[in-house]
Amino acid sequence: MKSLFSSQWKASKQVRKQRKYRMNAPTHTKRTFMAAMLEKKLSEKHGRKSIELRKGDEVKVMRGSFKNRQGKVSIVDVRNTRIQIDGLQRTKRGVRNL
Secondary structure, eight states: OOSSOOTTOOOOSOHHHHHHHHHSSOHHHHHHHSEEEOOHHHHHHHTSSEEEOOTTOEEEOOSSTTTTOEEEEEEEETTTTEEEETTOOOOOOOOOOO
16 A cells, blocks of 8 residues: 555455545545444434434444433535534633642
């Protein structure tokens, strides 16, 4: 895997190559990385288990400090593979008073 991105590349056990593949992927490929699992009803309706995220989708957080919270997707950042959910925001740590 010498080039920045190769669509022919299948898989590797080496984490650095997996990370390189994800970071150097074009945006249309990165969009598929940003998929979320569907509820049973929706997966039966659409005939698939997961679907790409869009602005306005209702999501439930499954990991981290906001686990089991629900919210609406306000921003989908495909370039940095991040999403922003309304109502979920970390509090800014205060500056220590000396």
